[in-house]
Amino acid sequence: MKILFKNANIIDSDRCELNKNVLVNDGVIEAIFGQTDSLPEADEVYDLRDKWLMPGMVDMHTHLNAETGINKSGVNGKLWRMLTPSPEKAIHFLRNAQLTLMAGFTTVRNCGHVTYYTPEDVAVREAIYHDVAVGPNVIACAGFITMTAGHGDLSYPQKLRRLPEYGMGERCFNGPWDCVEGVREKVRNGADFIKVMASGGMGSSGDEPDWPNFTVEELSAIVSEAHALKRKVAAHTHCREASIRCIEAGIDTIEHGCGLTDDLCEMMVEKGLYLIPTMRVVDVLVNSDDKEEAKKAALLVDDHHRAFRSAIKTGVKMAYGTDSINALKHGENGLEILNMREGGMSSKMVFDCLTSNAADALGKADVQGYIREGYNADLIVTAKQPVENIEYLSEAGHVELVMVRGKVVKNTMERPF
Ligand SMILES: [Zn+2]
Secondary structure (H helix, E strand, O other), X not given: OEEEEEEEEEEOOOOEEEEEEEEEEOOEEEEEEOOOOXXXXXXXXXXXXOOEEEEOEEEEEEOOOOOOOOOOOOOOHHHHHHHOOHHHHHHHHHHHHHHHHHOOEXXXXXXXXXXXXXXXXXXXXXXXXXXXXXOOEEEOOOOOEOOOOOOOOOXXXXXXXXXXXXXXXXXXXXXXXXXXXHHHHHHHOOOOOEEEEOEOOOOOOOOOOOOEXXXXXXXXXXXXXXXXXXXXXXEEEOOHHHHHHHHHHOOOEEEEOOOOOHHHHXXXXXXXXXXXXXXXXXXXXXXXXXXXXXXXXXHHHHHHHHHHHHHHHHOOEEOOXXXXXXXXXXXXXXXXXXXXXXXXXXXXXXXXXXXXHHHHHOOOOOOOOOOOOOOEOOEEEEOOOOOOOHHHHHOHHHOOEEEEOOEEEEEOOOOOO
């Protein structure tokens, strides 16, 4: 199907050009051209006069496996994820993915959940890819890799996890060879990337965020096996020691990054590693109803902001991630923009984090993240120039049109075509 956007102001990390025509054909940007007497034939034509056409945004860190309409079931998030059968979870996952898409996020990287060997992210990715359902491009990890007593292992209410006969608890991996098996298992189950829990966290219970999870040997085994199978590795870290181990092991993206200091950031720059800072999650969880979670967030929050400032100062490559789940609602993914701006990042840098940097961190900068001929037609439309006014995109309603894989799936522009 051919779709023509006419009279568009087009903008990406490298270009800003007014009044252009963009022809999309079969999911790809086929041609970009200036004003002409004869426009090409197209199945659909959209007049984008005075509007801005930009690459679809990317959320590099989300958890779509959560109840849509939080607590409608009356069960808290942790319990819901444990007790809900996989087919039902997959439907909630899809709905959350669609809400995220409508906010302008055409690609989401799902950073793990309790799977019991049934990874819903892979199932939903396949359904969307084969046009069974509308949704964003889903980058799946098929569940995280965690060690025994690690952040992933302890993401259950404490009492329940003492009852292994009920089948509670995630498969844990311990020792380098077991970790290698973990990578192979995830890849066999359909993982596009590997997510590893490299420190304690806020959402787990009974641990501390400053517990490093996995030794350097284990992390190095994960990275080398994942890279051999052409998968990138993302690691959750909330403390300095975990970050040191991850940097040494060559983890591709460090998630959250509390505890990063200038010296560690400089090592990340040297190795070309990415940080996905997820600023909002710690700021929000300070007010969590869960007392343990709130206490841990309060301990981390200053350190997290310091790490973010260090990363900006030293020039660490960063991309955008929200850690959306429960209190951070799917469909409100744009709100992280405000936290990144308040944390000291420029509007242009946030724009890059959302588009070109994310594409680079995914290893897809040759097909995604820019408006270029031959690139994927994942595009959004907004009324304000987004590089200078990135805050405008924090509201889903300000994304007026969404195209994913060459199809328009949202259009709220009030104008005749
Ligand atoms: Zn997360």
